[in-house]
Amino acid sequence: MSYPFNVRVYGILIDENKDVLVSDELIHGKYITKFPGGGLEFGEGTIDAIKREMMEETNTEVEVLEHFYTTDFFQASAFNPHAQVISIYYLLKAISNLNVIIKQKPFDFDEEKEGAIAFRKIPVSTISENDFTFPIDKKVAAMLASRRTPAL
Numbered sequence: 001m002s003y004p005f006n007v008r009v010y011g012i013l014i015d016e017n018k019d020v021l022v023s024d025e026l027i028h029g030k031y032i033t034k035f036p037g038g039g040l041e042f043g044e045g046t047i048d049a050i051k052r053e054m055m056e057e058t059n060t061e062v063e064v065l066e067h068f069y070t071t072d073f074f075q076a077s078a079f080n081p082h083a084q085v086i087s088i089y090y091l092l093k094a095i096s097n098l099n100v101i102i103k104q105k106p107f108d109f110d111e112e113k114e115g116a117i118a119f120r121k122i123p124v125s126t127i128s129e130n131d132f133t134f135p136i137d138k139k140v141a142a143m144l145a146s147r148r149t150p151a152l
Contacts (some may be wrong), residue, residue: 001085002070003100004080004082004083004084005083005084005085005086005127006037006039006080006084006086006120007039007040007046007082007084007086007087007088008037008039008040008085008086008087008088009038009039009040009046009049009050009087009088009090010034010035010036010050010087010088010090010137011036011037011050011051011053011054011062011082011089011090011092011130012035012052012068012089012090012091012092012140012144013036013062013076013092013093013094013098014091014124015090015094015098015121016026017123018117018123018124018125019122019123019124020035020118020121020122020123020124020127020144021029021036021098021117021119021120021123022035022036022119022121022122022131022132023036023057023086023117023118024059024103024107024108024109024117024118024119024120025115025116026107026109026112026113026114026115026116026117026120026139027079027094027115028079028113028114029114030078030106030133031106031133032133032134032135033131033132033134033137034105034133034134034137035132035140036054036057036058036119036136037050037053037054037088038053038056038057039055042083045072046090047064047090050062050064050088050090050092051064051135052132053129054092057093057117058098058099058100058119059099059100059108059138060094060096060097060098061094061095061096062092062093062094062095063092063093063094064090064091064092065091065092065093065106066088066090067089067090067092068085068089068090068140068143069088069139069140069143070086070087070088070089071085071086071087071136072090073135073138074096075087075134078134080094085136087136087137091138092095092146100121101118101119102119102121103118103120105120105135106120108120119137124144127145128141128142128143129141129144129145
């Protein structure tokens with residue numbers, strides 16, 4: 001019997017105003033709010049993966065500041081209940097201009113279709129697990145909320 005794992009990498013990009021970049025997406029007909037990122041590809045490391053994902057999604061070069069969290073509980077994939085998700089989160093700093101349009105309200109897609117994506121920012125001072133869809137992102141948001149310090 002095989003046990004498939006789905007390894008995901010996500011970025012916590014906090015700007016100079018202490019706002020966190022989040023991604024609103026329409027995936028498999030579901031409205032989802034998550035941290036930017038995606039799947040680890042065979043042959044790459046997790047840091048290379050988050051840099052690639054941020055470039056693909058935001059056309060922005062990032063520097064990894066530190067590892068923030070790796071899933072430490074069982075989580076089945078929302079899209080394949082026979083696969084286990086392991087997510088790795090990094091604190092990031094943009095080293096090029098953020099090249100996406102920042103929306104002001106959730107799910108403000110240019111065109112509402114499968115795969116649509118829109119970015120917005122949430123202040124670290126108000127971030128909450130209720131801002132996110134998936135259990136692992138919810139845990140990370142709660143961790144960010146508990147770490148509200150001048151360093152963030």
